[in-house]
Amino acid sequence: MSNPIIDPKNLVYEKSKVLSDNTMHYCPGCSHGTAHRIIAEVIEEMDRQKETVGVAPVGCAVFIYNYLNVDFAEAAHGRAPALATAIKRLNPEKLVFTYQGDGDLAAIGTAETIHACNRGENIAIIFINNGIYGMTGGQMAPTTLEGMVSSTCPNGRDVAIHGHPLKITEMLALLEGTCYVTRQSVHTAASVRKTKRAVRKAFENSLQGKGTSIVEIVSTCNSGWKMTPHQANLWMEENMFPYYPLGDLKDK
Amino acid sequence: MEEVQLMKGNEAVAHAAIRCGSDGYFGYPITPQSEIMETLMAERPWETTGMVVLQAESEVASIYMVFGGAATGKKVLTTSSSPGVSLMQEGISFACGADLPCLLVNVMRGGPGLGTIQPSQSDYFQSVKGGGHGDYKLITLAPASVQEMADFVELGFQLSFKYRIPCMMLSDGVIGQMMEKVVLPPFKPRRTQEELLEQCPWAATGKTEDRERIVITSLDLDPYRMEKKNEERQSRYRLVEATEVRYEEFMCTDADYLIVAFGSAARICQNAVESLRAEGIKVGLLRPITLWPFPGKILAKYAEKVRFMLTVELNAGQMVEDVRLSVNGKVPVYHYGRMGGIVPTPEEVSTAFNKYL
Incomplete structure (x- = not known):
C-alpha cells in the first residue's frame, strides 16, 4: 500500500493477501465474510495459494470467487462435490475445496454430497448452514428449524407438511469415506479461532489424502431471518445450537 | 503395419x-x-x-x-x-x-x-x-x-x-x-502439465504470481458484459459453421434425386442407393458427418439440380427440417422414418423412395 494510514511498525493485524480488495456484497452481520476470511488466512498460512482450486456454489456465496484470490470453478446448484471430485482426481497435488450453503449441499446437491463423501474424495467441504435460502430471498431450506418462519413457510416450518430439519452432517459422519466432520460457528472471537483450526485441519487432511473433511459452520442470515445482526446471533445460540450442536462429530 | x-x-x-x-x-x-x-x-x-x-x-x-x-x-x-x-x-x-x-x-x-x-x-x-x-x-x-x-x-x-x-x-x-x-488410432501420450498450460491458458490450474486468478463460470449479472460474452461465443459458432462442415457424398455427381441420411440410417441408404442405381435410377446419398455445423450449403447446391430430396432417419422427422431450411423451397424434401427402435431395411427405403418418383 502506497500511503499507509497505520505506521507499519504499529501494525498488528492485516487482511490476508488471499482476500481480494473487492467490497463484499454480503449483508452486515452475515457469517459469509468471516468464513471467507478464515479460508483465505488458512490458505495463506499454509502457503497453498498456487495449488488451490476452489469450487463455488449457487447461493449468496456464488461470488466467493470475487473475494478469495485463488482459482475457482463455479458449479451449478448442488453440483460442487462432483466438480471437486474430478478436479482433485485429475490434479491430485492440488488443494481442492467446495463452499456450499444448506440448500446447495443438503437439498439439490444431496446425492453429489453423499457420494463424494462416501468415495472419500480428498476434498474439504465448507458447509454454511443458516437454515434459509439467502440469495433467493428467505425461502425454507432443508435445515430450517421446526416452527421457523420463511417466505415459503410463513407460518413456521410445519414438520407434518415439510418434514424435519435435515441433520445432514450427522449423516455424513456415518460414511466410511469421511475422515473429519465438525460443526462450528463464527459468531464470537473464540468460535472464529476454533473454526479456523477446523478449516486448517480439513485442508491438511485433504492434502494428506485422508478422505473427505466437512466443516459445517452454523451461520446467521439476519436479513433472511429479519433480525438485527445482534438478535440473529442470540437467536442462533438459543435455537440453532440445540438442534445443531457444535463440536467434532468425527475425527479419525 | x-x-x-x-x-x-x-x-x-x-x-x-x-x-x-x-x-x-x-x-x-x-x-x-x-x-x-x-x-x-x-x-x-x-x-x-x-x-x-x-x-x-x-x-x-x-x-x-x-x-x-x-x-x-x-x-x-x-x-x-x-x-x-x-x-x-x-x-x-x-x-x-x-x-x-x-x-x-x-x-x-x-x-x-x-x-x-x-x-x-x-x-x-x-x-x-x-x-x-x-x-x-x-x-x-x-x-x-x-x-x-x-x-x-x-x-x-x-x-x-x-x-x-x-x-x-x-x-x-x-x-x-x-x-x-x-x-484403432496410434497411442499418443497424455499432455504434460506444461503442454496443458500452453494449450489452455484459460484453465483453473492454481493462481500463480504472474497472473490474475482464473474463474471458470457461466455467470455474469451485468447484462452488457453478458451480451458481449454471448456475442463472442456466437462469433466462434459462425467460424465453426464456415470452416468445420463435414459430409460424405455417395454417387451424387450425376444424381437426379438425393437421399440425405446420417449415422446408421446412412448405411442402410447406401444399400438402397446401390439397388436403385441397378434399376437405372440416378440417385445419390449425401451423409452429413457434422450435424452441427450442418452441410446446408452443399444441399442448397444440389437443390439446383435434383428433382427431390428424401431424408431417412430413425425418428419422426428431425433432420428433415434442416434440409428444408437449407434448400429453402427449391425442391420438395420428403421424410421417411421408423421409430420405437425399428431399423428399416434397404428395401423399405427403396419402396419409400419410389413413392415419390
Whole structure:
C-alpha cells in the first residue's frame, strides 16, 4: 500500500493477501465474510495459494470467487462435490475445496454430497448452514428449524407438511469415506479461532489424502431471518445450537 | 503395419479414448452403451497412461465431473444414452456457458421417456438445437461405422479444444453395438502439465504470481458484459459453421434425386442407393458427418439440380427440417422414418423412395 494510514511498525493485524480488495456484497452481520476470511488466512498460512482450486456454489456465496484470490470453478446448484471430485482426481497435488450453503449441499446437491463423501474424495467441504435460502430471498431450506418462519413457510416450518430439519452432517459422519466432520460457528472471537483450526485441519487432511473433511459452520442470515445482526446471533445460540450442536462429530 | 481388430463401436470408443491421451472418463451405466465404461475399467488405464476412470452416482454427477475436469484444462469425456443425456442437459448448458472443451457421446436409443433400448436417432434436435437452456451449440459428429466411432474421439477433442465448444458424438444403438473391423488410432501420450498450460491458458490450474486468478463460470449479472460474452461465443459458432462442415457424398455427381441420411440410417441408404442405381435410377446419398455445423450449403447446391430430396432417419422427422431450411423451397424434401427402435431395411427405403418418383 502506497500511503499507509497505520505506521507499519504499529501494525498488528492485516487482511490476508488471499482476500481480494473487492467490497463484499454480503449483508452486515452475515457469517459469509468471516468464513471467507478464515479460508483465505488458512490458505495463506499454509502457503497453498498456487495449488488451490476452489469450487463455488449457487447461493449468496456464488461470488466467493470475487473475494478469495485463488482459482475457482463455479458449479451449478448442488453440483460442487462432483466438480471437486474430478478436479482433485485429475490434479491430485492440488488443494481442492467446495463452499456450499444448506440448500446447495443438503437439498439439490444431496446425492453429489453423499457420494463424494462416501468415495472419500480428498476434498474439504465448507458447509454454511443458516437454515434459509439467502440469495433467493428467505425461502425454507432443508435445515430450517421446526416452527421457523420463511417466505415459503410463513407460518413456521410445519414438520407434518415439510418434514424435519435435515441433520445432514450427522449423516455424513456415518460414511466410511469421511475422515473429519465438525460443526462450528463464527459468531464470537473464540468460535472464529476454533473454526479456523477446523478449516486448517480439513485442508491438511485433504492434502494428506485422508478422505473427505466437512466443516459445517452454523451461520446467521439476519436479513433472511429479519433480525438485527445482534438478535440473529442470540437467536442462533438459543435455537440453532440445540438442534445443531457444535463440536467434532468425527475425527479419525 | 496397422492392426485390424474386430470390436463393437462402444469398445472402440473406450480404446480410442485411452489411446488419444484422455485424462479422464466419468460415466454412469445405461444401455446400449455400458460397454464403454466396462471396457475402460477392464483396461485399467490408470496403471498405464494415468487416465482416471470413475463410475459416478448419476449422469448429473458425471457431466459435472466432466465440467470440473475440463475447468482445469484436462481432456475429459463422458458417454451415455438418450435418457442419461437428457439428465445431463443442465451440465451441458453450463459447460457451453463456461466455454469448456469436452467430449460427450450419446449412443441413442428410442424415446421419449424410458422408451426402448433399441436404436434410434430421435435426439437429433436435442443435440443440434440446444437441449438445455440458453443460446448454445454443440459440435455434433455423427459416426456411421465402428471406425468412425474410434476416429471421432480424437477429432471431437481436437475440435472442442480448438473452439472451446463441447463436442457431441451422436451415435446410435446400431453403431455402438455392432461389431466391425477397426484400426484403432496410434497411442499418443497424455499432455504434460506444461503442454496443458500452453494449450489452455484459460484453465483453473492454481493462481500463480504472474497472473490474475482464473474463474471458470457461466455467470455474469451485468447484462452488457453478458451480451458481449454471448456475442463472442456466437462469433466462434459462425467460424465453426464456415470452416468445420463435414459430409460424405455417395454417387451424387450425376444424381437426379438425393437421399440425405446420417449415422446408421446412412448405411442402410447406401444399400438402397446401390439397388436403385441397378434399376437405372440416378440417385445419390449425401451423409452429413457434422450435424452441427450442418452441410446446408452443399444441399442448397444440389437443390439446383435434383428433382427431390428424401431424408431417412430413425425418428419422426428431425433432420428433415434442416434440409428444408437449407434448400429453402427449391425442391420438395420428403421424410421417411421408423421409430420405437425399428431399423428399416434397404428395401423399405427403396419402396419409400419410389413413392415419390
